[in-house]
Amino acid sequence: MFNFFRVWAAFFRRDFLNLASYRLSFFMALVSLVFYLLIFFFVGRVFSGLGSAYLSRYGGAYFPFVVIGLAMQSLVGAGLGGLSQVISSEQYLGTLEPMLGRRGGAFRVLAAASLSRYITSSGRLIAYFVVSALVFGVSFRLGGFPLFAAVTALTVAAYFGLGMFSAAFLLAFKQGNPVNLFFGQLAALLSGVYFPVEVLPDWLRAVGAFIPLTYALEVGRSALLTGAAPAASAKALAILGSFAAVSLAVGAASFRWALVRAKRDGSLSQY
Numbered sequence: 001m002f003n004f005f006r007v008w009a010a011f012f013r014r015d016f017l018n019l020a021s022y023r024l025s026f027f028m029a030l031v032s033l034v035f036y037l038l039i040f041f042f043v044g045r046v047f048s049g050l051g052s053a054y055l056s057r058y059g060g061a062y063f064p065f066v067v068i069g070l071a072m073q074s075l076v077g078a079g080l081g082g083l084s085q086v087i088s089s090e091q092y093l094g095t096l097e098p099m100l101g102r103r104g105g106a107f108r109v110l111a112a113a114s115l116s117r118y119i120t121s122s123g124r125l126i127a128y129f130v131v132s133a134l135v136f137g138v139s140f141r142l143g144g145f146p147l148f149a150a151v152t153a154l155t156v157a158a159y160f161g162l163g164m165f166s167a168a169f170l171l172a173f174k175q176g177n178p179v180n181l182f183f184g185q186l187a188a189l190l191s192g193v194y195f196p197v198e199v200l201p202d203w204l205r206a207v208g209a210f211i212p213l214t215y216a217l218e219v220g221r222s223a224l225l226t227g228a229a230p231a232a233s234a235k236a237l238a239i240l241g242s243f244a245a246v247s248l249a250v251g252a253a254s255f256r257w258a259l260v261r262a263k264r265d266g267s268l269s270q271y
């Protein structure tokens with residue numbers, strides 16, 4: 001356990017120093033986030049007062065609805081693409097094989113790198129809430145944050161598993177990744193990041209039911225916008241927990257297979 005945290009600390013220190021070295025980039029990212037929120041703030045004003053039945057279950061306002069979608073999507077992106085980005089970066093630098101080639105060390109390095117990415121991405125998630133509250137006056141239900149924290153933890157677990165599966169695909173096939181396409185780009189359309197899933201046709205909603213973010217957004221919005229009790233979201237939480245368990249098992253098995261295959265054919269450092 002001590003070795004894991006030592007490895008994680010090394011990754012976190014490297015990522016932090018990298019961010020701190022580019023302060024202007026950090027500032028521009030914050031400015032970009034504010035302008036991005038401005039777009040949706042004014043879009044929300046277009047629909048203010050219309051009383052959309054699709055938004056009534058989330059308090060009726062569009063902007064708070066989409067803020068939570070954007071915040072959760074930023075965290076999901078870190079889980080889904082973070083490991084693949086680490087692998088691609090280390091392959092380019094020529095350090096992947098020493099990192100993952102040690103016997104028994106691959107999963108420790110993998111988890112440590114992922115945890116570091118999640119922590120840095122958590123800052124972006126928090127920034128969405130802070131900026132929307134301080135700059136745009138959005139009010140969230142404080143009592144809903146414990147439930148939101150729980151659903152965030154399940155979401156992190158689910159997308160960590162998917163991230164391992166995505167990384168396995170990268171190790172095995174190098175180019176092209178349908179995992180990121182379905183659970184990343186298509187998820188923004190099918191899980192309700194920008195609009196309620198109720199506006200979608202039934203067949204698309206059926207496809208969206210296989211995306212963990214769909215349930216994470218449902219519970220997160222209910223908790224922070226209407227103060228719904230955990231019991232009201234029990235079904236969605238159970239489904240999300242099942243997603244997490246299955247994705248972790250499949251992700252670990254697929255990554256182990258891809259790593260053994262890459263070592264055997266000598267393609268671990270190829271990209």
